[in-house]
Amino acid sequence: MNTPKLNVSGLVKKFGDLEVISNIGVTIGEGEFISIVGPSGCGKTTFLRIVAGLEESSGGEVRIDDTVVKGPGIDRGFVFQNDNLLPWRTVLDNALIGPEVSGGSDAAAKSRTMDLLKLVGLEGFEKYFPRQLSGGMRQRVNLARALAIDPKILLMDEPFAALDAQTREIMQTELIRIWEQGRKTVLFVTHQIDEAVFLSDRVLVFARRPGRIREIVEIDLPRPRNLSLKRTPEFAKYVDLIWGMIEEDVRHSVLVEKE
Ligand SMILES: Nc1ncnc2c1ncn2[C@@H]1O[C@H](COP(=O)(O)OP(=O)(O)OP(=O)(O)O)[C@@H](O)[C@H]1O
Numbered sequence: 556m557n558t559p560k561l562n563v564s565g566l567v568k569k570f571g572d573l574e575v576i577s578n579i580g581v582t583i584g585e586g587e588f589i590s591i592v593g594p595s596g597c598g599k600t601t602f603l604r605i606v607a608g609l610e611e612s613s614g615g616e617v618r619i620d621d622t623v624v625k626g627p628g629i630d631r632g633f634v635f636q637n638d639n640l641l642p643w644r645t646v647l648d649n650a651l652i653g654p655e656v657s658g659g660s661d662a663a664a665k666s667r668t669m670d671l672l673k674l675v676g677l678e679g680f681e682k683y684f685p686r687q688l689s690g691g692m693r694q695r696v697n698l699a700r701a702l703a704i705d706p707k708i709l710l711m712d713e714p715f716a717a718l719d720a721q722t723r724e725i726m727q728t729e730l731i732r733i734w735e736q737g738r739k740t741v742l743f744v745t746h747q748i749d750e751a752v753f754l755s756d757r758v759l760v761f762a763r764r765p766g767r768i769r770e771i772v773e774i775d776l777p778r779p780r781n782l783s784l785k786r787t788p789e790f791a792k793y794v795d796l797i798w799g800m801i802e803e804d805v806r807h808s809v810l811v812e813k814e
Pocket residue numbers: 570575593594595596597598599600601602764
């Protein structure tokens with residue numbers, strides 16, 4: 556592993572009497588791409604929100620470069636499942652929200668954000684409004700917005716879940732391309748095991764509530780990766796392995812908890 560970037564130890568979260576996260580500990584290296592998979596309700600979003608500083612833990616701590624996280628900060632960018640673009644702002648102005656909030660929306664920030672829009676494939680759409688964009692394009696704006704504050708850590712909660720299968724695959728390759736250029740530390744939550752395997756250096760497999768890390772699977776597949784990797788037996792082996800780890804938990808969360 557590279558230099559440790561993010562260290563989580565003894566993390567516990569309770570909502571009232573409900574314990575949703577129980578003793579999570581993990582160290583993530585600088586520039587590592589980590590995915591989190593696990594059954595619905597196992598605390599993935601809660602975990603990400605605690606790392607983002609949007610939610611307080613009930614015990615344990617999250618450290619970034621040895622500093623304990625006490626709240627949100629510009630060292631972390633967040634991309635949610637549903638795009639939350641402001642409909643009355645253009646693509647560029649939406650992407651500039653981060654720099655604006657952190658007090659740096661000057662000409663330099665604007666020019667850097669224009670570059671980012673280019674990076675995510677939105678050159679020429681800077682003056683469009685969200686309603687004039689497809690779902691995939693809106694998610695690209697979201698990604699550019701998270702990158703605009705130049706965070707060291709990118710937290711992504713099912714960012715492609717609302718997209719159709721083809722767009723989703725394109726976004727996966729785009730995300731890898733962008734990550735290869737900047738090598739941020741990424742925490743990426745997904746329900747798609749193949750997406751997790753395709754993108755990641757390691758996959759954290761969460762167990763059902765209270766959320767814990769059941770296994771950590773190292774994905775030893777060569778980079779750079781492209782979509783043809785998904786058709787190889789090595790890839791399928793990882794997907795089967797991880798699915799085997801969570802199958803029973805998923806069955807339980809679908810059949811028992813949802814009754
Ligand atoms: N603000 C809150 N108040 C009370 N309970 C909450 C709150 N947020 C989450 N929970 C509970 O914590 C548990 C974990 O929720 P969380 O959203 O983290 O799960 P998840 O793994 O992201 O699920 P999904 O895969 O469906 O998105 C759930 O039982 C949920 O009801």
